[in-house]
Amino acid sequence: MVDFSFTEEQDYFRKMLKGFAKEELLPNYTKWDREGITPKHLWRKLGELGVNGLRIPVEYGGSGADCVTTGIAAEEIGRGDFNLTYAVMLNGLIGEIITNHADEHLKKEWLPEIASGNKILGIAITEPEAGTDAGGIRSTAVRDGDSYVLNGEKSGISVAVSADAFIVFAKTEPRKGNRGISAFIVPSDLPGVEGKGYEDMGNIPIGRGSVYLNEVKVPADHLIGLEDKGFSQVMNGFDLSRLLIGLQCAGAALQSLDETIEHVKNRRSFGKPLATYQGVSFPLVTHYTKLDMLKWQAYRGLWLRDQGMEHSKESASVKWLGPLYSQEAIHECLLLNGHYAYTKEMPLEQRLRDVIGLEIGDGTAQANQMVIAKHLIGKEYRSYEPQVPAKSTNGQNYEGGYQYGID
Ligand SMILES: Cc1cc2nc3c(=O)[nH]c(=O)nc-3n(C[C@H](O)[C@H](O)[C@H](O)COP(=O)(O)OP(=O)(O)OC[C@H]3O[C@@H](n4cnc5c(N)ncnc54)[C@H](O)[C@@H]3O)c2cc1C
The missing domain is CATH 1.20.140.10 (Butyryl-CoA Dehydrogenase, subunit A, domain 3)
Structure with missing residues (x-):
């Protein structure tokens, strides 16, 4: 059987978001670009509408919706304010990563905050010397007791200047290529983390930029997935x-x-x-x-x-x-x-x-x-x-x- 129809719930969700995008997002779409600010209140509003937590389980403050429903949100928000669709995409991606691979205490700490829109998380892979070839990143994470010490430069990162934390990829075992890469949750207020914005052509309210990691001490339990396997997982x-x-x-x-x-x-x-x-x-x-x-x-x-x-x-x-x-x-x-x-x-x-x-x-x-x-x-x-x-x-x-x- 092939069935191309959306469920009644999905149709309702689309209709609700279509109205919201038209009435509340579209009239101000250009405003945030001109003023060069990230409208954090709208990220919180998306939290109220259940958009940020679509890929987050109910027990962590999300709605545990399916991917098709998340796609509906991306399309309809895109009609009103393209830059706010980053909330759908980043929160969908990061919500899944934390849900599937992070320790319980990290899920409890971060997932409800992402779902509500109170906190914004970015994902930091790209580096000046490694974009398409992400296996070539040079940032390092060296184990030191119950911490990892991170050093390196991430470039081109969305929400670089506004994120509360980043999922950072760094080499824990430089000789093993992609297998030596691990992922960490790195709060942006840790000493040694610095975001610097770019003057971009577009996506201005996203505040893309570089994230510098200088002797950043990250608790060992902030590792996401297994050591050396973060990349593939x-x-x-x-x-x-x-x-x-x-x-x-x-x-x-x-x-x-x-x-x-x-x-x-x-x-x-x-x-x-x-x-x-x-x-x-x-x-x-x-x-x-x-x-x-x-x-x-x-x-x-x-x-x-x-x-x-x-x-x-x-x-x-x-x-x-x-x-x-x-x-x-x-x-x-x-x-x-x-x-x-x-x-x-x-x-x-x-x-x-x-x-x-x-x-x-x-x-x-x-x-x-x-x-x-x-x-x-x-x-x-x-x-x-x-x-x-x-x-x-x-x-x-x-x-x-x-x-x-x-x-
Ligand atoms: C709006 C925006 C948001 C971004 N957000 C993030 C983010 O949140 N987090 C993050 O980590 N990164 C982010 N990036 C960075 C982005 O992922 C990289 O820019 C992208 O992967 C390409 O890497 P690069 O810029 O280093 O280009 P390069 O890898 O240097 O590539 C340059 C050109 O060469 C081509 N090329 C490279 N290798 C090959 C090959 N083998 N065969 C054929 N062609 C090739 C590429 O397709 C490209 O056209 C963002 C970038 C932009 C523009």
Whole structure:
């Protein structure tokens, strides 16, 4: 049997978020960009609406919802405020990581705070010398009694300046390649942790930047997963974030299409509405069709994840094409709105800047194509150095490798 319908509960959730996005997020979307601030009150508001805790179990303050429902949140929030979709994606990803791999005391400490929106957590993998090739990170974590001492520089990190803590990846055994990487929860108020923001092109309210770790003493029980195995265990979460990213971008693009359809029905040239010209309607149809197909691939990937079935290549396809199709659609919408859309009076220029960021963040097109190639053609034909295989605690095999395309 194939059933493409959402449940009644999911339809209700979508309707509620659609209204919220339209009434409360959309009118202020450009405000946070202009003012350059992270609207923490809206992260808390998302907590009240149950959005932050979707992938967090009920006993830790979440709703324990499935991945498909989390995808609905990413899409609908994306229509109102693309930058707030980071709350859906980061909290989904980090909520799963802590739930599946952290000690009980860390779950009790952090999960209710994430679910409520009181605390914001980031994930710190990338370094100046290691992005796509995440196995090449150089940050170290050296055991010293009942602590680890962390040193290194993380770069390009979302919420670098506003996070209360980071999931940090560092080498506990530098000679073992990816197998020597471990993950830790590192509170940002520990001595030696410093975040420094960038002047980014988009995603301004996310406050991306570098996180410096200078002799940071982290309690040993802040290790997530097993020592030396953090990479292979924890990276499984990126199969979720990639699917959510596709939907958050599609939400922003579909909102742009809706706005542009209204515009071309009303705006006239040569005595007729713009919508009557196929030179105008066909591009809109083309972008809508691509986004609709992308969305269904994303929901299929989320459904596969909910069933515990393999979904890495579906996830990679959505991460590759989602931001790409979306920025192409938004660009077209901007052009169809004419010169006025080139001003900051309209949200289109910001949506374009914002969505382009996620063509890079969480793995580039090539990184995701590598994942698909491995599944389609075979891992023996990959061009990069194979790493030592490791088995994750949840039974899925990841052999280490490049960023977010873990092979
Ligand atoms: C908006 C945004 C948010 C981000 N948030 C986070 C975050 O929260 N946490 C975090 O850890 N990181 C984050 N990043 C960093 C991001 O994950 C990396 O930028 C990304 O993985 C690429 O790494 P790089 O920038 O070092 O590029 P590189 O790895 O140097 O790649 C440069 C180019 O070369 C290509 N390339 C690399 N290797 C190959 C190959 N073998 N074959 C073909 N092409 C190749 C890449 O596709 C890319 O086009 C974020 C980045 C952005 C833009």
